Amino acid sequence: xxxxxxxxxxxxxxxxxxxxxxxxxxxxxxxxxxxxxxxxxxxxxxxxxxxxxxxxxxxxxxxxxxxxxxxxxxxxxxxxxxxxxxxxxxxxxxxxxxxxxxxxxxxxxxxxxxxxxxxxxxxxxxxxxxxxxxxxxxxxxxxxxxxxxxxxxxxxxxxxxxxxxxxxxxxxxxxxxxxxxxxxxxxxxxxxxxxxxxxxxxxxxxxxxxxxxxxxxxxxxxxxxxxxxxxxxxxxxxxxxxxxxxxxxxxxxxxxxxxxxxxxxxxxxxxxxxxxxxxxxxxxxxxxxxxxxxxxxxxxxxxxxx
Numbered sequence: 001x002x003x004x005x006x007x008x009x010x011x012x013x014x015x016x017x018x019x020x021x022x023x024x025x026x027x028x029x030x031x032x033x034x035x036x037x038x039x040x041x042x043x044x045x046x047x048x049x050x051x052x053x054x055x056x057x058x059x060x061x062x063x064x065x066x067x068x069x070x071x072x073x074x075x076x077x078x079x080x081x082x083x084x085x086x087x088x089x090x091x092x093x094x095x096x097x098x099x100x101x102x103x104x105x106x107x108x109x110x111x112x113x114x115x116x117x118x119x120x121x122x123x124x125x126x127x128x129x130x131x132x133x134x135x136x137x138x139x140x141x142x143x144x145x146x147x148x149x150x151x152x153x154x155x156x157x158x159x160x161x162x163x164x165x166x167x168x169x170x171x172x173x174x175x176x177x178x179x180x181x182x183x184x185x186x187x188x189x190x191x192x193x194x195x196x197x198x199x200x201x202x203x204x205x206x207x208x209x210x211x212x213x214x215x216x217x218x219x220x221x222x223x224x225x226x227x228x229x230x231x232x233x234x235x236x237x238x239x240x241x242x243x244x245x246x247x248x249x250x251x252x253x254x255x256x257x258x259x260x261x262x263x264x265x266x267x268x269x270x271x272x273x274x275x276x277x278x279x280x281x282x283x284x285x286x287x288x289x290x291x292x293x294x295x296x297x298x299x300x301x302x303x304x305x306x
């Protein structure tokens with residue numbers, strides 16, 4: 001009977017792979033390689049680990065918008081769905097190159113020039129390039145070691161005014177310092193719709209902040225925020241300035257709100273974690289403890305008050 005119960009409690013290979021994937025996908029920013037090393041040791045089965053890693057790493061890399069250096073050192077490529085092509089390839093619009101990525105090792109293994117069909121039309125490229133220049137200036141000021149890129153979504157073949165098209169701004173910044181027991185990342189994506197019929201530009205932004213402190217403990221932050229805004233459809237340079245100003249405003253405002261919430265933690269949040277009054281709903285009378293029988297009994301035994 002005991003042997004039957006032991007057999008029933010044994011995890012199947014599929015269950016082991018799913019558990020391993022969960023740990024990999026929930027790794028804090030910049031720590032998946034450390035988690036992978038431990039998971040591989042626990043599984044003690046290369047085939048199961050490879051199956052879990054092959055499925056989990058691409059999702060993790062796309063979710064965290066990791067940046068990888070191009071093999072020819074001409075820049076960095078962002079691992080994002082906006083630039084994803086077939087065969088683990090990702091487009092870098094700024095250099096018009098396509099990088100092949102090894103998701104598990106998190107490195108670029110090859111690079112090639114982008115084909116004409118992978119790039120936008122000259123009309124769209126003018127808007128994309130102008131916006132890329134403005135976003136690059138903003139990121140260099142706001143995010144040390146930050147990486148950004150501007151991609152073309154729908155309508156990349158539009159040849160002139162009057163038609164709708166979409167651009168996407170992706171910003172990724174990370175600060176990994178495991179020797180100091182802390183890692184963190186910032187990810188933001190902005191979907192920008194250019195509407196030619198009513199001459200407006202609509203923005204939808206998503207921001208995510210992740211942080212992990214693990215010196216003699218384990219404290220994690222995972223905060224997300226979404227917002228919307230709009231501006232006028234103008235010339236490429238004017239559009240770029242207006243869009244970058246909107247992005248700067250919303251991201252600065254969100255960061256300020258996070259900082260303000262942490263400054264108020266000692267006076268509000270932490271105090272709310274403990275009961276203000278005991279279950280009796282009355283304060284303990286420290287000035288007159290003799291009213292309690294336990295206090296009277298202890299005083300009697302010790303001969304206090306005689």
